[in-house]
Amino acid sequence: MTPIDLYDFRDGFKQDGTLICFAGPFSHSIIEELGNAVRRYLETEQVAKASLMDVFSVFIEQTQNVRNYAARKAAEGDAAADYNDAIVVIGKAGDRYVIRSGNLVAQADVGTLAAHLDKLRALDAAALRQLYKEQMRRPLAPGQHSAGLGLIDMSRKAAQPLDYNLRPVSDHCSFFSLRALV
Numbered sequence: 001m002t003p004i005d006l007y008d009f010r011d012g013f014k015q016d017g018t019l020i021c022f023a024g025p026f027s028h029s030i031i032e033e034l035g036n037a038v039r040r041y042l043e044t045e046q047v048a049k050a051s052l053m054d055v056f057s058v059f060i061e062q063t064q065n066v067r068n069y070a071a072r073k074a075a076e077g078d079a080a081a082d083y084n085d086a087i088v089v090i091g092k093a094g095d096r097y098v099i100r101s102g103n104l105v106a107q108a109d110v111g112t113l114a115a116h117l118d119k120l121r122a123l124d125a126a127a128l129r130q131l132y133k134e135q136m137r138r139p140l141a142p143g144q145h146s147a148g149l150g151l152i153d154m155s156r157k158a159a160q161p162l163d164y165n166l167r168p169v170s171d172h173c174s175f176f177s178l179r180a181l182v
Helices: 006-015 028-044 049-075 107-121 125-137 148-159
Strands: 018-025 085-093 096-106 161-170 171-181
Touching: 006 018, 006 107, 018 028, 028 049, 049 096, 049 148, 049 171, 096 107, 107 148, 107 161, 107 171, 125 148
Parallel strands: none
Antiparallel strands: 018 085, 085 096, 096 171, 161 171
16 A cells, blocks of 8 residues: 655645635535534634625535535436535635635536526626526526525625636536635
8 A cells, every 4th residue: 555645735735725625425414514614714713704604605505506416417317427526625815715616517507507607707796786686586497496596696795706617527527616706
């Protein structure tokens, strides 16, 4: 067995400003425990309550989006990939926090996801607020389990437009990376 030395790995995280990183399947209990760890860390850093809530909220939205997407794909019978095997990283960049997540998405969903994010990226704060209100009033379609507010809410809380990348990893899937600066 090869000896393990995680020093360089840890050092890379420190240089990157990474505070918390988790990779693996997202269960409700994992999200809850990571959320508690994030909250405790930010409280010990004496982060302003408004900032703490924004970071926490974006973290929860990102992890819930991954979990809900995986559940939806499972319900559709799509077992071609492990959509719940994901990563979430919280770091610090200057006086801001960076919340990043990544997970597999079906190639068939890539176009819709990219179009939605590009639309959100083009909106200013007033337009995002208006879109959020409209989406809140919109009735759920049959079979729809959420109001679709997650990405809109993250966009509203972010200091700049959400950044994303879609990297094809197979004919069936791409890896979706999302970054929010709060």
